[in-house]
Amino acid sequence: MKIAVCVKQVPDSWAEKKMVNGVLDRENVDAVLNDLDEYAVEEALRIAEAHGGNEEGGAHTVTVISMGPERATEAVRKALSMGANDAILVSDSALAGSDALATSAVLAKVIADGGYDLVICGTESTDARMSVVPAMISARLGWAQLTFASKVTVNPAGKVSITRVTEAGVDEISAAFPAVISVVEKINEPRYPSFKGIMAAKKKTIEQKDLAAVGVSVQSAWSQVNDATPRPPRAAGVKVTDEGNGGESLVNFLAEKKLI
Structure with missing residues (x-):
């Protein structure tokens, strides 16, 4: 199997973010690997390991694909x-x-040229929170999409099945290779890179x-901010002193906010 994992470098979730000229200022904030993409990397590794591993020269490989500035190599x-x-x-x-x-246009072209069997993505990026790129990639490629997977089962012969939790219950969905999968946070627990893994990563190839x-020709974004x-500072809360009419005051406050 050839597995591709789409990842993104994003601003640290805890960092203060600012918009500059309609785009997020990424230069002046710490950048990290998108948290939700770590679940996709982990799931790809587990799939490969369950079928013999992805050691060098083996039958299975896991390739990370990303789009971004040169500093995105840190996340990769x-x-x-x-x-x-x-x-x-x-x-x-x-x-x-x-x-x-x-x-999605750029990623889909790279994937199409790579001859992958499976593409695994996180559900969304923590900077945009759109959750549409996996579906767009599958549409551009004409591949099956299996989204929001909480469990993935792969038959190396060419079939993948997922468990998908929805508001209506649990769906069991399957498709033939090639397919695009997005995984939710509860699917696994991403591993911590070992010292050996960190040292080995320095020698691995990142093709730029x-x-x-x-x-691909991409002149500009189709949408623009x-x-x-900026979000206004948080206002002081309303303090209700109970002098026998506390319940009434609370009801009036909730009614004013249209919560009841």
């Missing part, structure tokens, strides 16, 4: 230190400010490509 290296075999990073100044449509090498307003 973490995925490699977890155990992925190699990586592809698409980095081009023309991609600055790309939206989900542009991102620009748009010309990928063979025209204005953004």
Whole structure:
């Protein structure tokens, strides 16, 4: 099996974020591997290990694919230190400010050229929270999409099945290779990179490509942020002193907020 895992470098969830000229300021904030993508990397490694492993020269490989500035190699290296075999990073100044449509077009082209059996993604990125890129990739490729998987079972002969938890219950879905899968947080517990894995990651290949090498022309994003307003400071709460009418005051407050 050839498995691709799509990952993204994002601003640290705990960092203060600012918009500059309609795009998120990424230069002046700490950047990390998207937390939700770690579950996708872990699941890919577990699938490979369950069928003989992904050691060098073996029958199974796990390739990390990302799009972003050159500094995104830091996030990619973490995925490699977890155990992925190699990586592809698409980095081009023309991609600055790309939206989900542009991102999916680039990733889909890289995947199509790679001859992968499975593509595994996290459910969403913590900076955009759109949760649409996996579906867009599958649509562009014409592959089956198995989204929001809480369990993945793979038959190397060419079939993958998932358990998908929905508001209506549990769905069991299956498809033939090739397929695009997105996984939820509860599917596994991502491993911590070992010292051996960290050292090995320094020697693993990260193939960097620009748009010309990928063979995609992306002039600009299809969508654009025209204005953004910082969230106002949190106001002081309402304090109700119970002098015999506390219950009435609480009901009036909730009614005013249209909560009852």
